[in-house]
Amino acid sequence: MRLSNCLAQKPMGRLLASKFFSLFAAIVYTISLAVVSMMPTPEIPGAPDYSDKIFHFCAYIGFTGLWFLFFYLFGIKNKRLRSVVLITIFIALFNGTIIEVMQGCLTTYRSADPKDMIANSAGILTCVLLIIAFRPKLHQLKSKF
Numbered sequence: 001m002r003l004s005n006c007l008a009q010k011p012m013g014r015l016l017a018s019k020f021f022s023l024f025a026a027i028v029y030t031i032s033l034a035v036v037s038m039m040p041t042p043e044i045p046g047a048p049d050y051s052d053k054i055f056h057f058c059a060y061i062g063f064t065g066l067w068f069l070f071f072y073l074f075g076i077k078n079k080r081l082r083s084v085v086l087i088t089i090f091i092a093l094f095n096g097t098i099i100e101v102m103q104g105c106l107t108t109y110r111s112a113d114p115k116d117m118i119a120n121s122a123g124i125l126t127c128v129l130l131i132i133a134f135r136p137k138l139h140q141l142k143s144k145f
Helices: 003-008 011-038 051-075 081-106 114-133 135-143
Strands: none
Touching (some): 011 051, 011 081, 051 081, 051 114, 081 114, 114 135
16 A cells, blocks of 8 residues: 555655645745756747746745745645735745845856845735735635545
């Protein structure tokens, strides 16, 4: 019998498996985002000038969502939704700022661009609005853990 099947048969096992998966997904996403952000930007013929801003926007919706779910469901005990959202916003903004500084200081082929930070912030804000919109469903989901 596989370990994942054995864990899934017990309520505590499901919690541990879900907590591990949630944290693992958030960490892998964060590392992947940092690596991709430090790579040279490929030239895509016909792509609009702002196409990288779309990437930043979407990337930070995902970043904020994954870390929020981990913190809300497993990471921060006895915290209200608002507190978890504020902590997640801080982490997302901090991560985006660090990556932009690293791009400007550590590479010759990338530069720190304030417009990227605006796109990151727009993605974070969009994710927060989605969290607010789905608040009742999030409370139901949390009650299962």
